[in-house]
Amino acid sequence: MMLTLYHLPISPNSRRVWIKLIDKGLEFELVEVQLSGEQFKLEFSAINPFHNIPALVDDGFNVFNVIESLAILDYLEVKYPTPVMLLKDPKDLAILRMVEMVSVNELLPAVTPLNLCQ
Numbered sequence: 001m002m003l004t005l006y007h008l009p010i011s012p013n014s015r016r017v018w019i020k021l022i023d024k025g026l027e028f029e030l031v032e033v034q035l036s037g038e039q040f041k042l043e044f045s046a047i048n049p050f051h052n053i054p055a056l057v058d059d060g061f062n063v064f065n066v067i068e069s070l071a072i073l074d075y076l077e078v079k080y081p082t083p084v085m086l087l088k089d090p091k092d093l094a095i096l097r098m099v100e101m102v103s104v105n106e107l108l109p110a111v112t113p114l115n116l117c118q
């Protein structure tokens with residue numbers, strides 16, 4: 001069984017998945033997708049028709065492609081529950097989700113001029 005993360009080291013959306021793979025102690029392969037055009041190639045379009053990174057391919061018995069960084073985090077959490085990283089206390093869970101959603105919806109768009117996603 002192999003997990004493959006399609007990413008770029010500079011991409012903040014990819015990094016949150018990369019960090020989780022490391023923190024979970026999982027074996028995985030990294031494949032860089034150069035956003036100068038590789039995201040539109042047929043091979044990657046089959047993995048993510050929305051042409052962005054990160055994308056995780058779980059090459060198990062049934063190959064499963066997961067896109068959207070927050071969905072990938074949830075997938076990894078449920079599939080690999082140890083160590084526990086999704087907090088169950090209502091306030092802790094709310095804070096975790098708030099940090100995630102504020103990062104994605106408020107902070108990341110504010111740094112778009114830095115071209116972190118290219």
Ligand SMILES: N[C@@H](CCC(=O)N[C@@H](CS)C(=O)NCC(=O)O)C(=O)O
Binds near residue numbers: 012014051117
């Ligand atoms: N909501 C998506 C956003 C993914 C995203 O926008 N990724 C950027 C890199 S940080 C990207 O691939 N941009 C290239 C493109 O959209 O063509 C997620 O959280 O995974």
